Amino acid sequence: MMNADLIKEVDRIVDLYGGRITGSIGMLQDIQSRYSYLPREALIHVAERLDVPLSQVFSLATFYKAFSLRPRGKHLIVVCMGTACHVRGATRLVDEIGRKLDIKPGETTEDNLFTLEAVNCLGACALGPLMVIDGEYYGNMAPKKVESVLGKYSES
Ligand code: FES
Structure with a gap:
């Protein structure tokens, strides 16, 4: 139907x-x-x-990478895994986000609040490691900053 x-x-x-x-x-x-x-x-x-x-x-x-065939959460977190971001610690960053939200790249949290995607170079390598949430850029992103940044989006 x-x-x-x-x-x-x-x-x-x-x-x-x-x-x-x-x-x-x-x-x-x-x-x-x-x-x-x-x-x-x-x-x-x-x-x-x-x-x-x-x-x-x-x-x-x-x-096209911008399209998703699966429902996404309210907030889309994109972490760059391109070479420049990778050498600056993007793996630790994505691991930390995954641990905090209990999801892997490509997944959405159970409360549908966050979707995590890992992508290749976002074209802003000087800012690496780079995380983008709903189009807002967070450069030089250290794992220890993850909690406070995500907190901004967790409030209802
Ligand atoms: S490698 Fe991350 S923005 Fe280019």
Whole structure:
């Protein structure tokens, strides 16, 4: 059974791009920002509306790192594991975050508050080790600072 509200919203987004295949990345971006991930029913409906195989929409959705096929937590923590950040201790940083939240990269906390993602170079190597939460940059991030930074996001 499909969720009628979701279908209506996807229709609105597809129409914004004139229902054309050339707008498909924009559509997925809009769906992602609306739901914080790409629900499977949404992708099925996009494929139907564009009259393309579902596999084509799925391959777009999995090709771009910015897209997520799984629900994400309220706050997205991205830790850079690129070379520059790695030599400055990114592994210890990601381990500390994982310990504090009891999750591994790619996972979401049980209370849906945080999702942790490890990525390659974010293009701000001078700031390494680098952690980004909801688009806000935390440079020279030491493991011992993790608790106080996360605390800012934990309050309801
Ligand atoms: S390696 Fe981390 S920002 Fe470049």
